[in-house]
Amino acid sequence: MKLLMIEAACPGVVSCADILALAARDAVVLAGGPGWAVPTGRRDGRVSLASDASNLPGFTDSVDVQKQKFAAKGLNTQDLVTLVGGHTIGTSACQFFSYRLYNFNSTTGADPSIDSAFLPQLRSLCPENGDTSTRVGLDNGSENRFDNSFFANLRNGRGILESDQKLWTDDSTKTFVQRFLGVRGLLGLTFSAEFGRSMVKMSNVEVKTGTDGEIRKVCSAIN
Numbered sequence: 083m084k085l086l087m088i089e090a091a092c093p094g095v096v097s098c099a100d101i102l103a104l105a106a107r108d109a110v111v112l113a114g115g116p117g118w119a120v121p122t123g124r125r126d127g128r129v130s131l132a133s134d135a136s137n138l139p140g141f142t143d144s145v146d147v148q149k150q151k152f153a154a155k156g157l158n159t160q161d162l163v164t165l166v167g168g169h170t171i172g173t174s175a176c177q178f179f180s181y182r183l184y185n186f187n188s189t190t191g192a193d194p195s196i197d198s199a200f201l202p203q204l205r206s207l208c209p210e211n212g213d214t215s216t217r218v219g220l221d222n223g224s225e226n227r228f229d230n231s232f233f234a235n236l237r238n239g240r241g242i243l244e245s246d247q248k249l250w251t252d253d254s255t256k257t258f259v260q261r262f263l264g265v266r267g268l269l270g271l272t273f274s275a276e277f278g279r280s281m282v283k284m285s286n287v288e289v290k291t292g293t294d295g296e297i298r299k300v301c302s303a304i305n
């Protein structure tokens with residue numbers, strides 16, 4: 083698509099990195115979320131293989147490790163909680179969390195941070211030895227809607243990924259979840275406003291300009 087339309091009209095001008103940043107914003111708007119101004123002018127990297135990535139999965143990471151990974155890119159604890167709030171949209175394959183349902187500890191098998199009424203629901207969605215590619219909403223009950231309910235789910239022990247649920251266990255991140263939920267006595271934070279701010283911050287990390295990188299002709303591969 084890029085090759086056909088934008089490359090034909092303005093060859094070598096518009097990067098895939100900019101298209102992706104704009105498309106992410108537009109997808110959030112279509113899901114009922116906020117819009118924000120996306121700065122453009124990025125060039126594309128010359129790395130395109132998953133095997134080149136240094137920081138793979140991370141869905142079992144402790145909050146300390148999540149914070150370290152974000153801090154290494156200049157993103158603080160509030161950015162971490164806000165951006166992981168992106169899990170208000172979309173789904174996960176059972177493969178990334180079914181260990182929490184069956185193989186987490188030696189007594190019940192289940193991660194004790196999972197709400198006891200939610201556990202049987204998740205077990206029926208992801209049966210032991212079932213299809214690990216089955217997909218489950220990351221924001222239970224509201225996977226297509228950009229809203230606050232992902233944070234309410236964390237409060238209620240209904241997070242899907244272990245790394246998501248831990249944002250409620252750890253005091254340093256729990257405070258931000260509570261602030262998004264408008265808990266009395268804490269300074270409120272508006273998720274929709276903060277999300278745009280943190281997305282712009284993240285999209286400005288290690289941007290390539292000038293003669294760095296390239297403008298890809300096809301987004302899925304280096305030129």
Ligand code: HEM
Pocket residue numbers: 139140141142148165166168169171172173174175178243245
């Ligand atoms: C601590 C950092 C993060 C971890 C460990 C993490 C992990 C994951 C995992 C394991 C999945 C499921 C993948 C699959 O089954 O295909 C997922 C999906 C998703 N993540 Fe994250 N994520 C993180 C941060 C983010 C951020 C910062 C955003 C956006 C601002 C984001 C947006 C999404 C979305 C939209 C999906 C759903 C994709 C779909 O429906 O196909 N995640 N994430």
